[in-house]
Amino acid sequence: MMADSGSEEIAVIGNTDLTSAELENNIKNTMVEIEKWTSLLRKMEISVGEAEKRTGKNTVNMQEIYTVYLIETRPVDAVTEGIIPAPDSLWRRYSEFELLRNYLLVTYPFVVVAPLPEKRAEIVWHKLSADNMDPDFVERRRVGLENFLLRLASHPVLCNDKIFYIFLTEEKGWKEMVYETGFQAKADSRLKAMNAAFRVKNPDKRFTELKHYSDELQAVVSQLLRVRARVADRLYGVYKVHGNYGRVFSEWSAIEKEMGDGLQSAGHHMDAYAASVDDILEEEEHYADQLKEYLFYTEALRAVCRKHELTQFELEMAAQDLASKKQQKEELVTGTVRTFSLKGMTSKLFGQETAEQREAKLQVLEQQIEEGEEAVKEKNTESDEFVKTAWIDIEHFKDQKDRDLKEALISYAIMQISRCKKGIQVWTNAKECFNKM
């Protein structure tokens, strides 16, 4: 049975009669309002302090070592009264953060949920350890987790979530509470839907564009991170080889009379130059982390687009179903068979149904049509709501992304400027020593 037109009156796509500019403006104003009043950050300070190692049994009853992170919270008001009380704190491990995020993804499908920092160190340059227990990695993860919580706390919708609040404030029993929400079932069906292949006839163009953008962003940022890591590797090599000058100048100075001192001190500067690259590259990791956050964000963007497609698809299916039911009714009433069906054929061959049978069928159909119309209305509202709320969040995300990435580029430029200045300094010092030779 092929569904065709009849979709105009039922499926309403997101575009209303407002112009896109007006729509965007409305969204922006709403956003600012929301942020002013409901940001959790206005009420409490949140930080992820230290990290510690614990041992314990995992799900398959095997001993494992894992890292826990200290979450500290303190109400903002307390500080302003002059007395600074100790913050409340609790420990959480990475898997709990993952659980929180999954819960939020399922519960707020229209939100672009902030990503978590890497579980394992990937895209590293050679000196940086890929070991999860490496202190530098753990430290960068700590920073990433704090950033994650701050993102959630400043999100106008997510900050009000109860599960999130309890994640921050009550260590025991939180996990059970999350499972009690029954989100797991939703999560499973969501996962299934996400992976299902279906074709949407009339998706909102903005979401299609957004999906393309997130694909492009993912590809380009991945490549950028890979090349940056290679560049870092090479830069490391260049700096370190200069350290060899330090050694040879020192040896050479031993056989010289007047030239000795100048050579020796110049050698020290070469050593300093070689050593400086470690800090330089460590700092650059921060830039890489900022890029990575947005790389992972693309996944969240795609999830929202997918959810839209899903809702839209369900709407289209409902509309299609309704249309076919209506057609069936029409055929039954008029007695004409417009479309081919096995039932129609058999009834043609083996005789018509009785009037009573037809009447019963008609009643069932009419019931179904009524339900179908309800369903379509519901799906329509759902779809509209989703598009509206999602697009508010997406605009919010876009602004945030532009701001954050600009800041990241600025801090990267500043890092380079600092590196150049250090280079000039070292070589100027070396030159002075050479002049004294």
Added chain:
Amino acid sequence: MSACTPKSLASSGQKPIQEMCHPLGAEEAVLTPSPDVRNITSSIGEKDQILPNGTPVETSSPSSSSSLLNRLQLDDDLDGETRDLFVTVDDPKKHVSTMETYITYRVVTKTTRVEFDLPEYTVRRRYQDFDWLRTKLEDSQPTHLIPPLPEKFVMKGVVDRFSEEFVETRRKALDKFLKRVADHPVLSFNEHLNSFLSAKDLNKRQGLALLSKMGESVKYVTGGYKLRGRPVEFSAMGDYLDMFTQKLGTIDRIAQRIIKEQSEYQVELREYGPVYTTWALSEAELQGPLEGVASCMANCSSALDELTQDMSEDFLPVLREYVLYIESMKIVLKKRDNIQAEYEAKLEAAAFRKEEKASCTQVPTDVEKCHDRVECCNADLKSDWDRWQNNKRQDFRQLLTGMADHNIQYYEKCLAAWESVIPLLRDKQPQETETEED
């Protein structure tokens, strides 16, 4: 230095003391003023203008300002010598004849010395001619340290003998060679140098030169005499040269390694910048900043290219030249050893003969001559060594400060690029100030 001059002159060449000409006396000119018309069918620099009688004219070319600079870059006058001989090698040109293709260099001489007929000379010489000069100097001044020439042989196919880089590197080395010779208190008065600088056509008499080269040098390097006791100072020189060669080798390897690492770094940089450009295509607000970063990377990349090239062209050749210098120094030390050994042997033989013929009371003259030779050789070597040490100090000071300068310039270029991108990145839009009021 002026106090030593008569001593050095007394030992110059193989002539006995009576036959020595005073340097300021009249000297027989060895000039053949035959015009030299060469087949110049192609040139790297400007066309050489030739007067009707065949003498090339010194045209005002861009290289004349560099020759001025070269003159100013002569070794610092450490001992207060007043210079009266200035030489420059510049203006390389390619010459194509039916037999071969080769490069000539312009050699400009300016002098007030009376040994020269004219105060100024301009001639064209090719590498062969420099090689001839060096051989002549070695032969006529075997106890002196002759500066080295750049490598003679280049493997065809590996290095392009006519590339600008190769020719320029060679030119600098030839210029240095000639300047060192011209600054030497003894070598600069050598008749062959005079010919080289002033003759229109070098009467090289190859055959003879080859023979004499074989004769003299070989004799002094592989003399079959065994040395008894080398004076400590000459042993120290030998030891120093060995260690110094080692250090230079290490530095050469390090420099090459750095160039290699920098090249590999650059390969990655050249891929890095364009990714930002690709990204810019997907963005709206970020397009400007991202493109700014991309062009910044491109600037840094070309700055790095210049650094690598400068190091290859300026740094490595000079290092390698010093290794050659040291080699020739070691040969001179060996010659000295052999002269001493010869003397010792003759002395021993004479003493032995004296024992037999009790009547002989005076020391035979040839032993005396040997003794003189040893003394003169030692003196020459010592003064050359001091001179060499001073030059080495200056040369390396210049070389290393040059390296520092190249690196400073590189970082300054990168700094400028990044600093210029900051205002582009900071460029604020009016909407942003509203949402930042969180």
